[in-house]
Amino acid sequence: MYIFWDNILKFPRFLISVLIGFFLTTFKPFFELLRDKKNRIILIITISFSCTLFLKILKLMLGLN
Template sequence: MNNAIMSTWKNFSQFIKFLISVLVGFFLTTFYSIFKLSKNQKIRWGIYLLITTMIVFLYYTLKFMLGYTG
């Protein structure tokens, strides 16, 4: 029984390490492209505007979905 529990925790810790490495790789790949594009001034402002718009849209969508009135 004890061996099965230890095996389960070992598998769980390996999955967490894998998940973190996949997420870090995804964000590094995505942000590398954005940083490469942001060398141009006009594109940089477009990226800032797009990110700000996405955050505001997500904020209001969640606010209305959850019924928050405060």
């Protein structure tokens, strides 16, 4: 029974490490794009345009005009 509880206590550490690994591998290409000034400007413009578009769509869907 001790082995069972030992495995249960290890699960939160495993879950946290999996989540950190997922986010690091997902966002690593974006961090590499930020090294070059030209790519940095393009990435910032793209992200700001996407956020503005997303907020505009939400406002129209919820009728908050």
